Amino acid sequence: MAGQSDYLPPGLPHNRAKWPQEYQLKEHYDMRAAALIRQLFEKRIPRGSVIEQIGMTPDTYREFFRERLNYWRGVMEQ
Incomplete structure (x- = not known):
């Protein structure tokens, strides 16, 4: 991810703890x-491991996690 990501707002401090x-x-x-x-x-892992991780993700972030999985899958396929 070069530059600003598409899910973080601009202007965040460089220190991630803040x-x-x-x-x-x-x-x-x-x-x-x-x-x-x-x-x-x-x-190195089977597809079932990814599905298991989706299930372990809290409901509030599950859709976001799926979107990021799809994003990174697209990056890897290029």
């Missing part, structure tokens, strides 16, 4: 999605 918790969690789920898709493409 971000509101909502944005810290979104970044966490984005990085988790990127790692899972990378592992899936490298055939």
